[in-house]
Amino acid sequence: MRSDLVDHVMTVFGAVVRGLVYSMLALPAILVVASSFTSSDTMSFPPTGLSLRWYKKAFDSEVFMSALWTSTYVAVLVSIIALAIGFAAAFAINRFSFRGKMFLQGLAFSPLIVPAVVLGIGLLQLFAWLDLTQTIYPLLLGHLVLAIPYVVRTVLASLSLHDQMLEQAAMNLRATPVQVIRRITLPLILPGLLSAAIFAFVTSFGNVTVSAFLTYGGNVTLPVQIFTYVNTSYDPVAAAVSTLMIIVTLAVILTVERLIGAERLA
Amino acid sequence: MLALLPECENVREAGDFVVELKSVSKRYGEVLAVAKVSLGVRRGELLCLLGPSGCGKTTTLRMVAGFVEPTSGTVSINGADMTHQPPYRRDTGMVFQSYALFPHMTVAENIAFGLENLKWPRDKREARVEEMLKLVELPHLAHRFPSQLSGGQQQRIALARALAMRPAVLLLDEPFSNLDALLRVRMREELREVVRTVNVTTLFVTHDQEEALTMSDRIVVMNAGHVEQVGTPGDIYEAPSTPFVARFIGWCSLLKGMVGPDGAFTSSAELRLTGNWSAGPSTAVIRPEHIKLSADSAAGSSHQARVLHAHYYGGATRLLLDLNGEHLTMQERFSFGSQPKPGDVVDITINTHEIRVIPADERP
Amino acid sequence: MKQSVLNRRNVSVAVLLAPMVLLLTCFLVVPVLGLLRSSFLPGSEFLAGNGFSLTQYVRFFSDSYYSSVLMETFVDGLIVSVVCLVIGFPTGYSLARLSPSARRWRTMIVILPLTLSLVVVVFGWLIILGRNGLINSLFVRIGVFSSPKTLLFNRVAVTVVLVQQFLPFMILSVMSVVTQIHPVLEQAAANLRANRFATFRRVIVPLAMPGVLVGFNLVFVLSISAFITPRLIGGARVAMLGSLIYERIMSELNWPSGAAMAFVLFVSGLGFTAALNALAGSHLITKGRGNAL
Numbered sequence: 001m002r003s004d005l006v007d008h009v010m011t012v013f014g015a016v017v018r019g020l021v022y023s024m025l026a027l028p029a030i031l032v033v034a035s036s037f038t039s040s041d042t043m044s045f046p047p048t049g050l051s052l053r054w055y056k057k058a059f060d061s062e063v064f065m066s067a068l069w070t071s072t073y074v075a076v077l078v079s080i081i082a083l084a085i086g087f088a089a090a091f092a093i094n095r096f097s098f099r100g101k102m103f104l105q106g107l108a109f110s111p112l113i114v115p116a117v118v119l120g121i122g123l124l125q126l127f128a129w130l131d132l133t134q135t136i137y138p139l140l141l142g143h144l145v146l147a148i149p150y151v152v153r154t155v156l157a158s159l160s161l162h163d164q165m166l167e168q169a170a171m172n173l174r175a176t177p178v179q180v181i182r183r184i185t186l187p188l189i190l191p192g193l194l195s196a197a198i199f200a201f202v203t204s205f206g207n208v209t210v211s212a213f214l215t216y217g218g219n220v221t222l223p224v225q226i227f228t229y230v231n232t233s234y235d236p237v238a239a240a241v242s243t244l245m246i247i248v249t250l251a252v253i254l255t256v257e258r259l260i261g262a263e264r265l266a
Numbered sequence: 267m268l269a270l271l272p273e274c275e276n277v278r279e280a281g282d283f284v285v286e287l288k289s290v291s292k293r294y295g296e297v298l299a300v301a302k303v304s305l306g307v308r309r310g311e312l313l314c315l316l317g318p319s320g321c322g323k324t325t326t327l328r329m330v331a332g333f334v335e336p337t338s339g340t341v342s343i344n345g346a347d348m349t350h351q352p353p354y355r356r357d358t359g360m361v362f363q364s365y366a367l368f369p370h371m372t373v374a375e376n377i378a379f380g381l382e383n384l385k386w387p388r389d390k391r392e393a394r395v396e397e398m399l400k401l402v403e404l405p406h407l408a409h410r411f412p413s414q415l416s417g418g419q420q421q422r423i424a425l426a427r428a429l430a431m432r433p434a435v436l437l438l439d440e441p442f443s444n445l446d447a448l449l450r451v452r453m454r455e456e457l458r459e460v461v462r463t464v465n466v467t468t469l470f471v472t473h474d475q476e477e478a479l480t481m482s483d484r485i486v487v488m489n490a491g492h493v494e495q496v497g498t499p500g501d502i503y504e505a506p507s508t509p510f511v512a513r514f515i516g517w518c519s520l521l522k523g524m525v526g527p528d529g530a531f532t533s534s535a536e537l538r539l540t541g542n543w544s545a546g547p548s549t550a551v552i553r554p555e556h557i558k559l560s561a562d563s564a565a566g567s568s569h570q571a572r573v574l575h576a577h578y579y580g581g582a583t584r585l586l587l588d589l590n591g592e593h594l595t596m597q598e599r600f601s602f603g604s605q606p607k608p609g610d611v612v613d614i615t616i617n618t619h620e621i622r623v624i625p626a627d628e629r630p
Numbered sequence: 631m632k633q634s635v636l637n638r639r640n641v642s643v644a645v646l647l648a649p650m651v652l653l654l655t656c657f658l659v660v661p662v663l664g665l666l667r668s669s670f671l672p673g674s675e676f677l678a679g680n681g682f683s684l685t686q687y688v689r690f691f692s693d694s695y696y697s698s699v700l701m702e703t704f705v706d707g708l709i710v711s712v713v714c715l716v717i718g719f720p721t722g723y724s725l726a727r728l729s730p731s732a733r734r735w736r737t738m739i740v741i742l743p744l745t746l747s748l749v750v751v752v753f754g755w756l757i758i759l760g761r762n763g764l765i766n767s768l769f770v771r772i773g774v775f776s777s778p779k780t781l782l783f784n785r786v787a788v789t790v791v792l793v794q795q796f797l798p799f800m801i802l803s804v805m806s807v808v809t810q811i812h813p814v815l816e817q818a819a820a821n822l823r824a825n826r827f828a829t830f831r832r833v834i835v836p837l838a839m840p841g842v843l844v845g846f847n848l849v850f851v852l853s854i855s856a857f858i859t860p861r862l863i864g865g866a867r868v869a870m871l872g873s874l875i876y877e878r879i880m881s882e883l884n885w886p887s888g889a890a891m892a893f894v895l896f897v898s899g900l901g902f903t904a905a906l907n908a909l910a911g912s913h914l915i916t917k918g919r920g921n922a923l
Contacts, residue, residue, distance in 0.1 A: 025794065046767065118895065145653065145658050148650060174383035206750075234760075
């Protein structure tokens with residue numbers, strides 16, 4: 001009798017918590033999208049009226065559009081370079097045995113354990129010392145460092161998921177190592193590689209905690225622009241710009257979900 | 267002419283190994299996976315590496331294919347030293363345990379893959395793919411993907427892919443282990459048929475003694491990294507040279523004991539078997555078929571044994587007997603209802619001409 | 631022959647790894663070490679400064695304001711981690727046990743806040759908690775509040791938002807470890823007369839411990855170094871170490887002081903991880919056993 005009650009309580013508690021969790025996780029993004037269509041001059045919820053005026057204002061805004069451009073430009077570069085660097089490293093880690101392998105794997109994941117403020121200030125200081133704060137390099141290199149763990153992890157996962165027997169079979173069928181990579185390995189891990197590049201893209205595109213320290217001069221990314229904007233004013237143009245970011249992110253999630261399944265995103 | 271023939275044959279055989287391993291060892295850290303294995307695969311024969319899991323048979327096969335580099339010793343294929351050559355420079359065709367068909371290529375593309383790497387022209391390639399598909403009787407599956415095939419079909423395609431290149435030696439790594447029992451028996455026959463048709467030298471790895479006995483021309487029994495015995499299936503079954511081989515192939519009872527100066531064997535429990543064996547500590551191998559129920563209890567060579575267990579197997583009943591404290595297994599067909607029960611005493615005859623007595627193992 | 635093959639192999643490993651090692655050395659290790667160096671500068675100048683002293687650290691630890699901020703940051707981090715654990719565990723567990731099709735959209739909801747830029751998520755919370763926001767207008771309409779209240783700029787709001795931000799890490803850690811616990815173990819427990827709570831306590835929790843610890847640790851370390859959320863949601867009234875550091879560097883331009891504070895933060899995070907690992911030593915052994923199945 002008592003254990004029936006315990007089972008019941010756990011079922012109800014679980015259901016309530018899950019409902020709460022999913023709505024809590026989804027709510028902020030939903031509200032941002034909903035309030036971006038308001039026609040009033042101030043942020044309020046529920047939104048009053050329906051208009052696209054804030055989108056127009058966002059697209060007309062020099063600061064936001066140049067920030068969007070900077071963000072996209074940096075994110076595309078980061079995803080290409082991080083994929084090349086991360087793939088090479090992951091391939092070596094997965095396919096060769098060498099001394100210090102554990103250490104290198106640890107190094108690849110170390111950007112995850114360094115707090116963003118520490119990395120941000122450290123990079124800011126380094127580039128100030130090199131007198132390069134006015135360039136795009138601080139953002140680019142900082143984001144590359146942040147993207148490496150995600151790329152290495154995704155590529156490692158897809159390399160280890162695919163059957164190395166296939167490569168041996170190809171070698172038995174007289175394919176040289178280069179042919180094996182080109183005709184067997186790459187085609188089979190292509191979804192993993194694409195996902196890794198997309199991870200690098202979102203990591204860079206959405207980052208604010210490190211970027212906030214690296215946006216001296218004219219190179220401000222969109223999230224940092226939203227941060228400074230929201231810090232001082234409170235109008236729906238930020239909602240419109242944020243909605244653009246949500247759309248990009250959602251598109252990315254859906255693509256990766258198609259490619260490798262959403263669970264492996266995390 | 268006739269008198270010379272056996273000698274000629276020996277010479278031919280010695281020089282005609284397609285694959286030859288000389289004193290090959292493989293060490294993984296502290297573990298010696300393969301210990302000084304020497305063996306040769308003769309042209310056109312089907313040689314089987316048989317042994318329990320972990321005996322080094324797969325490692326040996328992979329050293330032939332080039333996926334594992336020996337720690338010492340040499341591997342040669344068609345007389346050329348291949349010990350340190352990469353897999354893609356070796357004239358072998360391998361069927362993997364998991365088949366390893368490329369999932370992103372069709373059946374035809376899989377079969378053509380090796381031919382492309384060998385730079386065959388397109389028309390010859392296509393003809394060869396067609397020929398191979400016909401050989402394995404699956405011409406209608408050319409444009410399917412591996413995931414759309416059944417296990418048996420995948421296995422046949424893997425075989426076709428390996429044979430398409432006309433390799434000097436076909437390597438098979440437990441090719442039937444992923445199939446169910448019925449299909450396994452059918453595929454075994456089909457494979458034997460295909461191998462005979464194309465007359466390819468074959469090296470085959472299995473842990474299944476029935477597979478080895480029915481398919482091979484010769485069997486290499488391996489245990490703990492070394493070769494226990496090499497011989498025809500008949501040699502291996504009828505004349506095991508070590509207790510391990512006797513126990514691994516077929517049912518048997520092993521009795522430890524001593525052969526006296528008179529050539530008779532006495533087990534440690536004082537069971538005496540008369541014969542003409544060479545003196546010294548020995549092990550007697552008694553298979554179920556060496557023991558018969560004797561109709562006449564007065565016959566000189568018969569013994570009285572007590573039944574410990576009786577297991578009914580449908581066609582026959584296997585009896586575990588106690589004979590002077592030694593445990594023996596025999597098999598007999600009893601008419602319905604007449605089956606002995608545990609505790610019964612039966613009269614048995616041991617056919618001492620057929621049983622084998624192996625001198626005690628002197629290997630350290 | 632063999633020697634040259636080995637050498638070629640070593641060369642290719644080195645070539646493949648060199649770009650990553652170079653990148654992370656120059657732009658992760660060097661900056662962190664540089665930061666460590668400047669935290670020992672005596673003055674408030676970085677480029678022009680020189681000398682070596684513990685001034686910044688002494689100042690930080692002797693000022694009761696900083697120690698109270700440090701303490702509050704820690705307490706906040708712990709609260710966020712515990713809340714994430716309590717609500718994240720059931721969610722992660724149920725996700726792991728769902729059919730792939732049912733899991734699909736739920737996983738996407740969990741992943742969205744992770745991939746979405748932090749500022750956008752925080753901005754969403756401003757809309758929820760603002761004076762004209764969702765909660766105020768809802769509660770005024772149904773009569774809970776007589777007039778809109780200030781829901782922002784307090785510690786509770788910051789904690790709630792931090793929980794939402796870092797919850798996905800906990801959910802996903804729990805989910806990945808529960809996926810590896812074979813459901814047959816739960817059936818076995820039920821067959822051995824364990825009710826759901828007993829199964830949960832004696833089978834699931836011990837086996838899921840490694841994932842729980844990873845998630846807990848991650849959430850704690852992320853929470854104590856947060857600065858965007860405290861600044862936007864907490865404003866000037868809620869001081870957390872992260873926002874203090876941001877302030878110190880970006881507004882006051884006092885780098886040595888900011889560097890010292892950043893290091894205190896970094897080392898506390900590492901210390902917490904180490905302490906958790908030490909505490910969990912026995913549990914991680916259980917994990918090895920669980921994986922055998």
